[in-house]
Amino acid sequence: MAVQNIIKVAARRREATLGFWERVYIFEVVRGLWITTEHFVGNLYYHILKLFGIIKVHPLTPTIQYPEEQRTLAPRLRTLHRLVRREDGSPRCVACMMCETVCPALCIKIVAAEGDKPQIEKRPKSFDIDMGRCIFCGYCVEACPEDAIRMDTGILDIAAYSREGMVLDIDTLLSLQPAQRRTDKEVDELQRRLLQ
Amino acid sequence: MGSATVKLTIDGREVEVPSGTRVIEAAKKLGIEIPHYCYHPALSIAGSCRMCLVEIEKFPKPAISCHTVAADGMVVHTDSGVAKQARAAMLEFLLANHPLDCPICDQAGECKLQQYYMTVGQYDSALLDNKVKKSKAKIIGPHVMLDSERCILCSRCVRFTDEISKSHELGIFNRGDHSELSNYPGMSLDNPYSGNVVDICPVGALTDRDFRFKVRVWYLDSAPSICHGCARGCNIRVDYLTRRLHHNDGKRIARFKPRFNPEVNGHWICDAGRYSYKTLEDEDRLYNPRVTDGNGDNPGWNAITGRIADALSSHISEYGVGSVAVIASASMTNEEMWAARQLFYDGLKIEKIAWRIPPGPDDIDDDLLIRADKNANTFGAEQIFGPMTHAADVQQVLDKIAEGKIKAWIVLDRDLSPAFGEEKIRKLTGGLKFSLYAGSHLHATSRSCRFLLPTAVFTEKEGTITNFSGRVQYFPLVVPPLGDALPMLEALSRLSAALKLEPISTDPGAVFTALAGDIAHFKGTSYAELIKRWAPISKIPS
Ligand code: SF4
Ligand code: SF4
Ligand code: SF4
Ligand code: SF4
Ligand code: FES
Numbered sequence: 023m024a025v026q027n028i029i030k031v032a033a034r035r036r037e038a039t040l041g042f043w044e045r046v047y048i049f050e051v052v053r054g055l056w057i058t059t060e061h062f063v064g065n066l067y068y069h070i071l072k073l074f075g076i077i078k079v080h081p082l083t084p085t086i087q088y089p090e091e092q093r094t095l096a097p098r099l100r101t102l103h104r105l106v107r108r109e110d111g112s113p114r115c116v117a118c119m120m121c122e123t124v125c126p127a128l129c130i131k132i133v134a135a136e137g138d139k140p141q142i143e144k145r146p147k148s149f150d151i152d153m154g155r156c157i158f159c160g161y162c163v164e165a166c167p168e169d170a171i172r173m174d175t176g177i178l179d180i181a182a183y184s185r186e187g188m189v190l191d192i193d194t195l196l197s198l199q200p201a202q203r204r205t206d207k208e209v210d211e212l213q214r215r216l217l218q
Numbered sequence: 219m220g221s222a223t224v225k226l227t228i229d230g231r232e233v234e235v236p237s238g239t240r241v242i243e244a245a246k247k248l249g250i251e252i253p254h255y256c257y258h259p260a261l262s263i264a265g266s267c268r269m270c271l272v273e274i275e276k277f278p279k280p281a282i283s284c285h286t287v288a289a290d291g292m293v294v295h296t297d298s299g300v301a302k303q304a305r306a307a308m309l310e311f312l313l314a315n316h317p318l319d320c321p322i323c324d325q326a327g328e329c330k331l332q333q334y335y336m337t338v339g340q341y342d343s344a345l346l347d348n349k350v351k352k353s354k355a356k357i358i359g360p361h362v363m364l365d366s367e368r369c370i371l372c373s374r375c376v377r378f379t380d381e382i383s384k385s386h387e388l389g390i391f392n393r394g395d396h397s398e399l400s401n402y403p404g405m406s407l408d409n410p411y412s413g414n415v416v417d418i419c420p421v422g423a424l425t426d427r428d429f430r431f432k433v434r435v436w437y438l439d440s441a442p443s444i445c446h447g448c449a450r451g452c453n454i455r456v457d458y459l460t461r462r463l464h465h466n467d468g469k470r471i472a473r474f475k476p477r478f479n480p481e482v483n484g485h486w487i488c489d490a491g492r493y494s495y496k497t498l499e500d501e502d503r504l505y506n507p508r509v510t511d512g513n514g515d516n517p518g519w520n521a522i523t524g525r526i527a528d529a530l531s532s533h534i535s536e537y538g539v540g541s542v543a544v545i546a547s548a549s550m551t552n553e554e555m556w557a558a559r560q561l562f563y564d565g566l567k568i569e570k571i572a573w574r575i576p577p578g579p580d581d582i583d584d585d586l587l588i589r590a591d592k593n594a595n596t597f598g599a600e601q602i603f604g605p606m607t608h609a610a611d612v613q614q615v616l617d618k619i620a621e622g623k624i625k626a627w628i629v630l631d632r633d634l635s636p637a638f639g640e641e642k643i644r645k646l647t648g649g650l651k652f653s654l655y656a657g658s659h660l661h662a663t664s665r666s667c668r669f670l671l672p673t674a675v676f677t678e679k680e681g682t683i684t685n686f687s688g689r690v691q692y693f694p695l696v697v698p699p700l701g702d703a704l705p706m707l708e709a710l711s712r713l714s715a716a717l718k719l720e721p722i723s724t725d726p727g728a729v730f731t732a733l734a735g736d737i738a739h740f741k742g743t744s745y746a747e748l749i750k751r752w753a754p755i756s757k758i759p760s
Contacts, residue, residue, distance in 0.1 A: 116321050116322050117322075117431070118320075118321030118322060118326075119434045119437075120321070122462075123434070123436065123437075131462075131464045132464075133464055133465065134431040134432075134465075135431065136430070136431065143319075143322050143354065143355055144322040144431055167320075167321050168321065
């Protein structure tokens, strides 16, 4: 039922928006070809200018020449996890298993142990995140009562040659650093580009 | 006045209870849980936590339902504004100095503070003062850890050690917000029932050192079962893990907890039974069929039962059936005993079926639960193997082996070395022409046998056992057997098939029916009835 309704509504919309020239079809094809050609010629022109350092920003297409060029990430974007350390360098995580429990992809595996210092009662002996399964929902960060896990490393290109290689252990997670803080100007620039 | 029952109204519903019943119990009868901490049906009433406050009409102020005796015509409101407000305020008091370290608290997930906070708590605390600091993670006994900050001073544990274990190790010291639970100087909470204080502690103040940080309780499933630690047959709840096996050291069974059954164990179990779960999945489990001399690592069930049948038949034709003895464990289920009797006595005509080993000098009956007899089903063994008492005592069999009259034995799930000494067993078995062990573990006895068949432990099979008083109790399968192990019934059935004897059913229910038709003690009992007679895992906590 619902699907049929959607189809009906879509059909009505289509009729409402297609004007006479559009329905004639042939002119639309020509217009499409014109757009393609315009971009092709424009890109060729601007890329050559850019190649020789005559311009910095390509005004026509936003293609980013990855990996030489990296996209500026939004400050709140969820990227690869890291485990936060206390001032003395030990993990902040207390192995409460909140993140493991909430994780919908079941990719966190923690083994708890007795704390190794008198003021730390419980600590994670091992803490594995299987990045091959993670769906970047950020629930683990939300659930953590200790602010011990964050997704702010700015790392998104996570790859490995095996499934096991996608599993990050506690030492790796503790060694990761937060992404460089962006200046206000950078954020402004970023917003301008995103809103374009 | 003086009548046997009283009628009262709770939340608009009438209920009739025996006179003398407390309001909290009357409400329980209606399925209404009144929040409470210090009240426990098996302990005296302390009235210290004030969590169970209810509104009773014509009473000037809220009254504690754990101490107020139900009276005729009483009208109780457990859910009125007055009652709710009283409870929320009490909870706020209890939390005033509470550390709220739920993230590292083992009780989290089964904590009454958490539960009642969610249901009746006052969410905005008006308290601004700093919390009082007390000792944390203090070891007060071999099994129990105390966190004084989390303690709500309900005194359940103190009353337990005073009234049930009668060992008096615990007390509450100091005054006011410096009151603190502790063991008496020079005493450690070390009695055979010490683990029970962990169960009755409504919060995470007393936690189990053994279970500590192994696994979060919400990953566990529960199943009812019967402890096999001694002849009492205490009703237990098995908490086990089926997913996330990186917790609990990769073991499935995480802990045993008591399951209330007024006719057997009440609310308690002993520590020996509580920690007996550890042997269920230890490194000494036997996973595969084995032949200990030469070419025989894991030949598989079919091959090994064939070889056993050949070896046993040729032994019997050479030395006669009189040279064979069966040593059965008195912890096997009734059904397994019946199958063993069918196979060895009726089928192979082996007359020496021994099972009795007298308790050691340190094993004594106490006046709470513990029985000297450490076998779960001696009563059943007496009923089932009883008619063939040619050699009920294992000692007799050992003597006959020493004399050279017995040249073969079949040991069913029993280690004889603790009772008779490792050396002796090894020496005796060395002289045997044929030796078969069917059981769950590797130990001195099984290692010295030629053929080894792996069988399931009690959490991996279902069946019935009979406790020392003759009560037949059913227990279900909780987790599947490890490795290639099979339930003993199935092992015996396969052996019987390889020996081309009368088939033995692998269905405990069918075997029980056959057994009940023959043995007087079980007459008139049906398997279905036993299943139904389980004391369920209670919905309303004590
Ligand atoms: S981001 Fe989501 S899927 Fe990934 S580890 Fe956290 S909770 Fe699991
Ligand atoms: S929620 Fe936070 S503190 Fe708890 S286990 Fe996960 S990272 Fe550690
Ligand atoms: S006792 Fe309950 S409320 Fe207190 S820390 Fe433990 S789980 Fe949390
Ligand atoms: S330790 Fe637990 S049982 Fe004992 S008084 Fe404190 S809260 Fe009650
Ligand atoms: S005062 Fe009634 S349960 Fe504690």
